[in-house]
Amino acid sequence: MMMVRKSKGLGERHQKILDFVLAYQRENRYPPSIREIGEKTGITSTSVVNYYLDQLEKMGKIERDRKISRGVRVAGPNASADTLRIPILGPIAAGIPLPELDPNVSYLNDNEANAVDIARSLLPAKEKGDNLYALEVKGDSMIDAMINDGDIVVMKQASEARNGEMVAVWLSRDNEATLKYFFKEKDRIRLQPANPTMKPQYYKKTEPLEIKGKVVMVIRKMDRPLAV
Amino acid sequence: MMMVRKSKGLGERHQKILDFVLAYQRENRYPPSIREIGEKTGITSTSVVNYYLDQLEKMGKIERDRKISRGVRVAGPNASADTLRIPILGPIAAGIPLPELDPNVSYLNDNEANAVDIARSLLPAKEKGDNLYALEVKGDSMIDAMINDGDIVVMKQASEARNGEMVAVWLSRDNEATLKYFFKEKDRIRLQPANPTMKPQYYKKTEPLEIKGKVVMVIRKMDRPLAV
């Protein structure tokens, strides 16, 4: 009868190594060397670390590029995905003008508080990340766009739109900012609310209607409970 | 009078190196060595690569850990944020039962197609990532929760809820799945739609009402235009 020494699957040292590699990677943004793994996990011999790494690789927990220094990486979902940091330029509400992306301003140094991190895999493939910015919805005026107070809308800078795209527009007629689906018809422009139970608004082609951007994504964080 | 040879700031080689390091990092999940940078950017001497890396470091574009192999990392917002891969278990629609997170099943090998990557910074601080899963909304039945066809709802496994939290429940009375704000009142349970113009539903405390999870986040991708 076959019996296994300690636990099947991941033993204590396996887990320790896995955790350390993950933490090290997060902190330094490059993988640890075999010797560093050994030191921090209480393994005195590099060959033993190598021994465990081999096993972890066979289990599919990590990937290794042999011969390459620090060629260890944790496989699968724990691995960090490729993200984009998108600056939050300001609020969007019915009564206030829309903030705009200023190409002359560098948002590179924006800290986390004024930006959102979005995985590239969630964005349309073609988006390189330039021209993207985010706005925070204030108030309930976007409810007809199925967008709530506190939602974050990720926008792509644009001054024109194709039919069926959701755009952020400044309606100087009503002195109002809004998010609507855009349709150019024969002699007018139709702005269609996302909520199918609501009626569209129509604008003459000659009327001033400033498209500020296209909506790429909406994020709603349900952080705190509704107080009703 | 002082004049600079080529362009001020980033020259062609600076940019080339920066781009390469970024791309390499993305692909291999560990940084390139000086020699690899040189080969791919057409620089034949390691000392020249070092020369440029020094400059990029002074400009604040990269950070280096000298003496450590592959100790280069791109600074600032281009750096990948810490993300969580959350499995998409299946659809959520009015008429079909809710998929559930099975603790016995490992979602570790889920590929990108069946999962979404979410930056930790977007989630409540306490979320470690266990017990999180996502559902894809099918149909318009969640409109009263301000949630559209195609939206992705990120959920946390739960069988109870506190007042004001949005929950996914299976209403066996109506044979229906729904997303509503949860309120426990004196002798009944109130399920409140997110859309303030809509009326709540009431349930006796004795009635079976299966809470399947709390809604943590809603993501709406505006990939393709509305066809209306």
Next chain:
DNA sequence: CTTGACACAGAACAGGCGTTCGGTTATTAT
């Protein structure tokens, strides 16, 4: 008891890799 798999240690080797230094070329200021 013997065998063999397993978990581990230590040392040595070879190639990887960052650093440094001497040297060359071209541009610019004086």
Next chain:
DNA sequence: ATAATAACCGAACGCCTGTTCTGTGTCAAG
């Protein structure tokens, strides 16, 4: 013209790092 400087190249030095080999103790099966 000349000196200074930025932009390179090539080679050598030496630590860093993954690999490999020998050896040791433990535990379970035969």
